[in-house]
Amino acid sequence: MSTSTPQAVATPDDVVEQPRRQRRPRKSAAGNAARAVTSPWASLVAVIIAALWTVPTLGLLITSFRRQIDIQRSGWWTVFTDPGELTLANYKEALTGGSTGLGQFFVNTVVITIPAVLLPLLLASLAAYAFAWMDFPGRNTLFVAVFALQIVPLQVALIPLLDIYVNTLHLANTYWSVWLSHTIFALPLAIFLIHNFMKEIPKELLEAARVDGAGHVRVFFQLLLPLLTPALAAFGIFQFLWVWNDLLVSLVFLGGTPDVAPLTVRVAELSGTRGNAWFLLSAGAFISMVVPVAVFLALQRYFVRGLLAGGLKG
Amino acid sequence: MSTTGKFVQMFVALGLFAIVFIGILLIAARFSGRRGERVQAVSFVGPALLFLAVGLMYPAILTIIASFQNSAGDASVGLQNYIDIFTKPELLLVLRNTAVWVVLVPFLATAIGLAYAILIDRARVEAFAKALIFLPMAISMVAASIIWKFMYEYRPTARPQIGVFNAILKELGLDTYQFLLNDPANTLFLIAIMVWIQAGFAMTVLSAAIKSIPDDIIEAAKLDGVDGLKMFRWVTLPSIRPAVIVVLTTIGIGTLKVFDIVRTMTGGQFNTSVIANEFYNQSFRYDQSGLGAAFAVILFVLVIPIVAYNVVQLRKDL
Numbered sequence: 001m002s003t004s005t006p007q008a009v010a011t012p013d014d015v016v017e018q019p020r021r022q023r024r025p026r027k028s029a030a031g032n033a034a035r036a037v038t039s040p041w042a043s044l045v046a047v048i049i050a051a052l053w054t055v056p057t058l059g060l061l062i063t064s065f066r067r068q069i070d071i072q073r074s075g076w077w078t079v080f081t082d083p084g085e086l087t088l089a090n091y092k093e094a095l096t097g098g099s100t101g102l103g104q105f106f107v108n109t110v111v112i113t114i115p116a117v118l119l120p121l122l123l124a125s126l127a128a129y130a131f132a133w134m135d136f137p138g139r140n141t142l143f144v145a146v147f148a149l150q151i152v153p154l155q156v157a158l159i160p161l162l163d164i165y166v167n168t169l170h171l172a173n174t175y176w177s178v179w180l181s182h183t184i185f186a187l188p189l190a191i192f193l194i195h196n197f198m199k200e201i202p203k204e205l206l207e208a209a210r211v212d213g214a215g216h217v218r219v220f221f222q223l224l225l226p227l228l229t230p231a232l233a234a235f236g237i238f239q240f241l242w243v244w245n246d247l248l249v250s251l252v253f254l255g256g257t258p259d260v261a262p263l264t265v266r267v268a269e270l271s272g273t274r275g276n277a278w279f280l281l282s283a284g285a286f287i288s289m290v291v292p293v294a295v296f297l298a299l300q301r302y303f304v305r306g307l308l309a310g311g312l313k314g
Numbered sequence: 315m316s317t318t319g320k321f322v323q324m325f326v327a328l329g330l331f332a333i334v335f336i337g338i339l340l341i342a343a344r345f346s347g348r349r350g351e352r353v354q355a356v357s358f359v360g361p362a363l364l365f366l367a368v369g370l371m372y373p374a375i376l377t378i379i380a381s382f383q384n385s386a387g388d389a390s391v392g393l394q395n396y397i398d399i400f401t402k403p404e405l406l407l408v409l410r411n412t413a414v415w416v417v418l419v420p421f422l423a424t425a426i427g428l429a430y431a432i433l434i435d436r437a438r439v440e441a442f443a444k445a446l447i448f449l450p451m452a453i454s455m456v457a458a459s460i461i462w463k464f465m466y467e468y469r470p471t472a473r474p475q476i477g478v479f480n481a482i483l484k485e486l487g488l489d490t491y492q493f494l495l496n497d498p499a500n501t502l503f504l505i506a507i508m509v510w511i512q513a514g515f516a517m518t519v520l521s522a523a524i525k526s527i528p529d530d531i532i533e534a535a536k537l538d539g540v541d542g543l544k545m546f547r548w549v550t551l552p553s554i555r556p557a558v559i560v561v562l563t564t565i566g567i568g569t570l571k572v573f574d575i576v577r578t579m580t581g582g583q584f585n586t587s588v589i590a591n592e593f594y595n596q597s598f599r600y601d602q603s604g605l606g607a608a609f610a611v612i613l614f615v616l617v618i619p620i621v622a623y624n625v626v627q628l629r630k631d632l
Contacts (some may be wrong), residue, residue, distance in 0.1 A: 010464075046433040046443070049426060053447050053510065056461045065465065066388055075476050107317050111324045119331055126335070127362035136355035142363065149366060151617050152374055153571055155610040157594050159380070159603065160373035175323060184369035216354050217343045218440060245454030247574045248594070259315055264456045268578045271460055278464060279477070289453045298453040299443070313490040 036189040059092050064090055064282035071278050094283035102266060102287050109244060109288075112175060116182035117236055124190030125182065125232065129220050131191070132198035133206055143195070149188040153254075158252050165253065173257040174280040178250055182243050190235055197231035198224065243291055263288040329470035335361060338582065374614075380607035389601055395608035405592070408609075411501050412570065412588045415508070419569040420562045422509045427516025427561070431524060432546070444521070455511065455574035462507045463579060466493035497585040504586055507575050516561045523557035524550065556628055561626040567617055589613050 064078040065086045079086075095103045110167070131143045161181060166172040171180075195270045201224065209219050225232075247264045254261045274280060315325075342350075342357035384391050399405045427447075434443045450458055467477030471490045475481035480490040493503045526542050527550065535549045551558075573590040576582055582591045597606030 010481075042433050046430060046437075049430050049433075050443060051451065053513070055478070056465050056510070057449070058466050060461045072475065074474055075481050077478070077481075104317070107320055111320045114329070115324060117604070118328065122331070122335060123362045123365065124359045126339075130355050130358035134351065134358060134562050135354045136352055136359075139355075144456050144505070146363075146366065149370060151614075151621050152370060153617060155368050155376045155571070155590060156614050157373035159597055159607065160376035161369060163376075164368075175320075176327070178473055179327065180365075180369065184365045187366055188370075204436070213593070215343050216358070219340050220358075241452065245456075247454065247456055247577070247591075249321060251594075252598070264574075266455050267460065268456045268574070271456070271463065271578050272581060275463075278467075281460050282464070285457040289457045292452045292454070293449065296449065 038051060060282045060285060064286050066090075066279075068279040070283075090279040090283040091287070094280050094287060097280075101286055102263060104258075105261060105263045105266040106287060108175075108260055109264075112178050112182075112250070112260075112262050112304055113240060113243045115175075115179045116186075117239045119179060120183045120186035120190050120239060121232055121236055122196050124187055124235075125225065125228070126220070127187075127191045128194035128198050129216070129224060131195050133219075134216065137294060146188055146191050150192065152188075154185045154249070158248075162252060173254055173260060175260055177253040181249050181253060182239075182246070185249070186239050186242075190239070193235055194228065194231060197228055230302075233299075237295065237302050240295065244292055322542050323588070329396075338348045370509075377607045379609045380603060383604050383607075385602045385604050391604065395604045396612075398605060399608055399612065407585055407593045408587045408589060411586065413571060414501055415505055415569050415588055416566055417543070418457075418505050419500075419508045419512060420565040422505075423512035423565050424516045424520070424558065424561050426509065427513045427588075428558070428631050429521050430513070431521035432550075433515045435521065435524065444517065447517050450511045450513045452505045455572075456578050458507055458511055459575050459578035462503075462510070463494075466503060468492050468494075494580055495584050496587075500584055504575055504579055507579070508569060508572055514563045516565065519557055519561050520554060523554040559624060561619050566620050569615065570616055589616075 010224070013046065059076045062079055063071055065088070066076065067081065067085055067089070070084050074082075078084075095101070095106075105161045127146075131139060131146075160186075162172075162177075168174075171177045197296055203208070206219060209223055214222070246262075247268055250262045250265050251268075255265060263284075265283070267288050270277070270281060270284055326601065336356045338361070339354075342354045343352040380387055381395055382390055384394060391513050399409070429444075430447060434440050464476075465478050466480075467475075468480060468490060469475050469477070471484060475490065479493065483490055494500050507548060531549060531553065532545075535545060540548060571590050572588060576586055576588055576591040577594065580586045582588075584597055587595070589612060593606050593609035593613065595606075596602040596609060
């Protein structure tokens with residue numbers, strides 16, 4: 001999923017907020033269109049789509065609990081007629097097994113993700129504050145430049161950046177390389193989004209605080225950050241998912257080093273080297289999915305807002 | 315490194331970041347007056363700009379230069395890398411595949427997302443039905459690829475089938491099929507995965523757009539005798555046009571950069587490579603850094619018309 005289009009960014013306010021403000025129970029344009037297609041057919045199509053979107057995941061989930069020998073012998077759908085023996089052995093093997101040991105990769109993913117979310121949030125909020133509320137020469141030009149950087153695909157920066165990590169900073173194959181990279185790639189969108197939210201805060205509020213003698217630092221930390229919590233949460237969740245699910249950045253900067261590489265890199269590698277070991281791949285895939293799915297279920301509202309705000313980064 | 319060691323490193327890093335950046339702010343806050351404002355502005359905006367300049371702009375310029383150089387990066391080859399991409403059959407194939415992706419994914423994902431949004435609008439289980447379609451957006455493309463690789467799993471016809479699609483083929487009395495090996499159809503089966511991931515995004519945005527169409531417009535159209543599919547074509551669709559454009563272009567840009575799916579499913583073999591995957595392979599596997607850089611630059615250049623289209627279309631609607 002970098003750089004989203006700037007326009008996609010406009011969606012959370014324009015589109016997502018509205019239904020809550022004006023949800024009316026009765027008729028709608030969509031309802032009319034749906035009724036035009038006779039109801040049973042409409043329902044059937046909806047059910048088919050829902051099934052196509054659910055069955056693949058369900059199949060792999062069931063597979064992850066079947067015995068290795070059963071997985072090879074019959075399709076996962078046979079559990080409905082002949083349940084056989086279900087087991088957690090695949091997860092145990094995937095997490096701790098000598099050759100795979102996804103456990104340590106899970107730790108790596110967590111260790112990579114937390115700073116890679118917090119750091120851009122802090123830096124982008126600071127920069128957004130300056131762009132929104134401070135006066136300095138070249139402010140507008142710089143803001144437009146940052147805005148424009150959103151369209152730069154991160155592929156364009158990867159190789160020279162790797163070169164900088166290897167030869168200049170000596171951070172090759174360390175967490176630092178991905179922490180810094182994810183921060184850099186997140187900044188244009190984060191600054192733009194947070195700036196928009198900052199601008200919505202009434203000017204009088206800030207001026208009053210300034211007149212009372214509060215400096216920028218105090219206004220920022222004590223007044224603005226608390227007010228911006230929903231915006232920061234939305235972007236934070238988006239960035240969290242992006243980093244947690246990222247393959248390319250980690251592959252480039254950490255690919256060859258199991259000690260620091262995240263789950264995605266390892267699972268993708270397993271898919272290549274042990275493509276038929278479905279007992280491992282199924283459990284591995286779900287180990288990598290459990291945290292983002294839990295976040296999705298727990299924070300669905302923020303989550304949707306964050307994803308829509310971010311559009312498709314990449 | 316032990317698990318504890320890793321977390322210690324993380325907390326040390328977080329502490330270090332906090333000390334450095336907050337330290338800069340506190341020092342800057344000691345300056346006062348007009349000059350103080352300037353110093354403080356620099357301390358707020360400086361770190362982010364430094365990161366962007368060193369980590370994004372400078373590397374991007376180096377990549378553009380590298381795209382005109384040989385693989386060792388020590389001699390200029392002019393436009394040769396680009397000429398190769400647009401003339402060598404195996405590289406032209408990469409462009410063709412990318413074009414197929416960028417045309418099909420946005421339209422299919424948007425069409426399915428829109429249809430689903432309309433079909434479940436105001437259904438009793440709407441929230442649940444939406445969550446089902448949206449969930450694939452939450453997981454990594456690597457996990458999504460593994461889920462689908464299992465759907466496509468191939469076994470010779472005589473053996474018991476474990477992949478859903480081949481089980482269906484066998485049930486219908488047909489031979490099982492190598493979904494990922496047989497080109498050019500294999501690209502379509504990879505595209506299906508991206509559609510599966512993106513439809514939830516389209517559905518969510520479009521559903522919200524549909525719900526925000528004012529009731530009086532619907533009422534007025536009804537009084538004029540507009541109903542059913544005509545209502546959709548002449549009232550609903552024009553009303554959500556800006557949202558549709560946002561969805562199409564956003565998914566289009568995401569699709570242009572698709573890497574994880576191709577890499578996990580086929581690694582770009584069997585004629586399935588796309589630009590982002592070829593960039594990776596040329597740069598890291600074949601050591602063709604000039605060619606890899608040229609692919610990255612092409613990716614960059616191809617994003618621009620999509621963004622421009624987006625901007626122009628949305629202007630028209632204002």
